[in-house]
Each structure stands twice: as structure tokens, then as C-alpha cells.
Amino acid sequence: MAADYDIFVIGGGINGCGIARDAAGRGYRVGLAEMHDLASGTSSWSTKLVHGGLRYLEFYEFRLVREALIERERLWANAPHIIRPLRFVLPHHAGLRPAWLLRLGLFIYDNLGGRKRLPETATRDLRREAVGAPLKPAFVKGFEYSDCWVDDARLVVLNARDAADRGADIRTRCKVTSARRGEDLWTIALQDADGNDAGTVTARSLVNAAGPWVDEVLRVSMGDNRAHNVRLVKGSHIVVPRLYDHDRCYIFQNADGRVVFAIPYEDDFTLIGTTDEDYDGDPGAVAITDAEIDYLCDAVSAYFNEPVKRESIVWTYSGVRPLYDDGASKAQEATRDYVLKTDTNPGAPLFNIFGGKITTYRKLAEAMLEHIGEAIGSHGRPWTADAPLPGGEFDIDGLDALVTELRAAHGWLEAATANRLARQYGRRAFDLLKGVRDVGDMGRHFGAGLHAREVEWLIANEWARSAEDVLWRRTKLGLCLDDKARAGLARFMAAAVTRHQATTNEPAPARTGTAAA
DSSP states (O other): OOOSEEEEEEOOSHHHHHHHHHHHHTTOOEEEEESSSTTOSGGGSSOOEEOOOGGGGGGTOHHHHHHHHHHHHHHHHHOTTTEEEEEEEEEEOTTSSOHHHHHHHHHHHHHTTTOOSSOOOEEEETTTSGGGTTBOTTOOEEEEEEEEEEOHHHHHHHHHHHHHHTTOEEEESEEEEEEEEOSSOEEEEEEETTSOEEEEEEEEEEEEOOGGGHHHIIIIITOOTTOOOEEEEEEEEEEEEOOOSSSOEEEEEOTTSOEEEEEEETTTEEEEEOOOEEOOSOGGGOOOOHHHHHHHHHHHHTTBSSOOOGGGOOEEEEEEEEEEOOOOSSGGGSOOOEEEEEEOSSSSOEEEEEEOOGGGHHHHHHHHHHHHHHHHOOOSOOOGGGOOOTTOOSOTTOHHHHHHHHHHHOTTSOHHHHHHHHHHHGGGHHHHTTTOOSGGGGOOEEETTEEHHHHHHHHHHSOOOSHHIIIIIIOOGGGTOOHHHHHHHHHHHHHHHHHHHHHHTOOOOOOOOSOOO
């Protein structure tokens, strides 16, 4: 019997979508099932960085750091709308890591990965330079180095979009309830978000990219009751009104050996995180604790002139990272490297992914395709290294020029909205605005420059099905809209999704409720 797919992927996070994209581009028949929305798990709860992992050098993760440093500029070039360079200021003070060790680490960081376009490390006089102004007078010397910021959820969605454009079947709000292994095929039973039967498909190979649920998939869907491969580590973040005027980020050392970042976020805010603590529970129910809030406020208040207080927090989020369980004694010491395991005995091959980080997702996908090719036959060659993600077909330094071009084509666009559309959709912003003559053609305005036209485009092109999908993953406009506007958006989307389903023969949408705050 011929299989429906060559490769079926469980999990719509960055690794699953990255693998689906690479595989579809090589000519494999690919299916993917995500039980919720794309990037609704770990992949949208990161610190939003494409980085080498400076602190991983202390744990001798040289291969991982080198691979990540190389990928950093490669990903930036392929998605310059959602990835941009940042400079990080590391204040030094006696009692923690000595200055010579920091200089050595930063020298290695500058040179290990073949840095080409990002500026090198520099020493900063915090008493005289602007980057020192928000800091307490005790901090007189700092080091400044380069990494990149990324819109993590959009990175996932763009990989899924490109996979679908190349023929992959992307199914969101579709849960794998069982996977039965045959000699040559997997038989995979699916369920929609309301618990209804969503059919059965077959595949020549199965990829378990379920992130924090990877062991649960093995236990529940495949009957492997002994599965225990990942260590769940919780990371929490807080968002506060912007703490300083310049565009630099800070990386602060703490006495417990951890580091905390303070990053300019969505123009008007500062993102602070992350924590690192072991987690035992449902990854979908993770939430920040009072102790974590206190830890983050205290960590940055030790450096800033103005303390960060609990009452200034406008948003928090938490996620669970599925780190490969290497037996490390502390959560922050557990490896961030990925581990791929192939199970071909007996029957159709199963590929499991444990661990990994956003920065190395593309290399992980290439490595997985090597394993898959060995098991079921190779298709094509590696191709994603220099392939722009959707909307990223412009020069690495061309975002400002893209904004200018967008406003020239649509003179009615407000500057802030044009800038946001360019940063989120890149050149595909022109597709979104095709045929729009003035702001009236954009339809209902929900606030903060979000109109019905954009929402309907996200439904049709990016699998958005709820207000939460739009406000917290496709955009971050949840920071700007009040409860009334969110509720109005939720009602509008319920009707719009139903219309979309009726015209595309898509299965009826699940009941998703209103957007989360």
C-alpha cells in the first residue's frame, strides 16, 4: 500500500516546522500535525535571541557555540525582517567572573564562528558613555558584543508557510492520538481540538518533534511507558515599560552564576529574563511564580539606578525547554545541544528529537534529513543555507528601504504601522496590502494599527484561528490592546474563520475562546 506521506512530523514548533520545510524543499511528501497553534509551546516563549550562547563556553560546549555563531549571520541574512543585530553590554564588577576571563570568552566568541558582518567586541567606559547612564555608579567598565534578536513565533510560522508553499500538508489544532508501527508504514490517528476523529494517515517515517511533550508522545501515542529522555526546565520573563532610551541590551551576571538579559522590546517596552529551574508538570500549564518575579526584579535592580518593581510589570510569560537529560546537577548547566535518535528496529523508522535551541534549528533539520535519507532514501541536497524565508527577499541591511518603499506604494500608511508591517511580513506586506487604496479599504480597526484586512490575511495565509494567535504569536499587539478590543477581535475572528472554512472546505474550527492576557 502506498503511504500518504514519506515523512510525518509531530509538533509545530521551530524544529518540526524547520524539518518540514527542508524535507518539502527536497521533494519528500510531508505532513505535519500540531495539537495547538504553531509556536504555541516552547518556541514562542524564548528570550527572542539568535545567539551563540556566550555562557555555554563555561561548560565547554564549543561545538554548539561554533555552530550557533555560524548560523547567527546565516539566519539574519535569510530573514532580515524578523531578525536584526543587537549590541549587548556586559557590566563588570569584582566578585563575579574576572575581567580577564570575560575578555578571553569574548575573544573566543568573536572568532570561533567566522563572524563577518556583526561588529566585534569593544570595551566601554560606563562613567562617560550613554550605555552607562541607566546603571549604578559602581559600574565603571563594561564589554559590548554582538548577537541578534528574533521574532521567535514568526520564525516558526514562516518556516511552516514555506513548507506549505513547497507542498507540505500543515495541520494545526490536530493531535496525534496513536501511531501504530508496521513493517513499512506508520498508521497515525488524528483528533481535532474538540476531541473529534480527524482521520487516519499513513507515512513511511515518523518524526517526533513534540518538544516538551516528546516523551509523552512516546508513552501515550506509541506505548513506550519507559520513555524518559528530556529534562524540563522552566524559563520565565517579565515585560515592563521601557527602562532606558538607547538601543543596547544588557546582560547581567548574578551571584548564583546565572545571567539575566534586559532587552528593548516592541519599541515601548523592556524584556527581562530568563529564569532556569527544573519543572515537573504539564508543559501547557506553566506560569511564572512570585519567586521568579522577585528574582528577575532583584537581579536587574542590582544594576539599574531605578529599581524594577512588581507593579510596573505589564506582561509575563513562561515556557518549558525540553533539554536532553545529560545528568547535569543544575538546570542552567544542562546542555542546550540537540540529540537526534533513530529507531528503525523493528519496522518503519522513527526519529526522535531531544533538546535544541532556536539558533541551530536549521542545522538540526539538515542533520535530521541525513538520518531520514539513510532510512528511506535520499531526496535532493541541503538547500536552506541561502534560501530566504517568506518576505525576506531583500538585502540584509535593507529594512529601512523596504519601509520607504512600502510607504511610497501606500502613502496613507502611518509610519508606525508601515514599520511594523515591514518588520513582521517583509516583502509579503505588499501581498497583504494588494489592492488597498486607502485606510478605509483595511476594514474594521481594532487598535494599534491592526485592521480586519490584516486579520483575514493571517487567517488565510498563516493559520491564525483565534485572537490569541494574532495578538501574541503573529504579532505582539496584545501589549497594546485593552480587554474590550481583544474581545471584539475574538468575536470578529470566530465569524471570519467560519467564512474561511466554508470557502476552503477546511474542517470546522475548534472552539478557541478569547485571547489570553
